[in-house]
Amino acid sequence: MKHLFSLIVALIGVSAFGQTTSDELRPVSCSNRLVTAVRCSGRFCDNITLSCGGPAHQIYDVKWTAFISEEGGAEASCDVVAPFFGKADKALGFVTGVKCKGSYCDDVSLECVSLRDARADENWS
Numbered sequence: 001m002k003h004l005f006s007l008i009v010a011l012i013g014v015s016a017f018g019q020t021t022s023d024e025l026r027p028v029s030c031s032n033r034l035v036t037a038v039r040c041s042g043r044f045c046d047n048i049t050l051s052c053g054g055p056a057h058q059i060y061d062v063k064w065t066a067f068i069s070e071e072g073g074a075e076a077s078c079d080v081v082a083p084f085f086g087k088a089d090k091a092l093g094f095v096t097g098v099k100c101k102g103s104y105c106d107d108v109s110l111e112c113v114s115l116r117d118a119r120a121d122e123n124w125s
Contacts, residue, residue, distance in 0.1 A: 027099030058116035078112030
């Protein structure tokens, strides 16, 4: 798991780190804001801290990914349904939270959302 969270990944804006989870703690969520960065600490990088930022969004759909680990091919995708132009359509999801289980937070799951106030034709770079 150390390799998954060794780098701090800044996605949008800058905000303070605050919410931390680990194998013995509850999941953390940015609620209606997006994860802007991830940091890990601890002997095996098992304490995962989120930074939340950006404007508050209207959430349409919330789903958790399957748990991933470096032993089983560490890849997760935020595939959620979003309402564009009055109908549901597959869309790229956004990460708003994280939870883990197993010794030293070995297995990680991402909380993914689709945004009611995002449009499919917007450029989210």
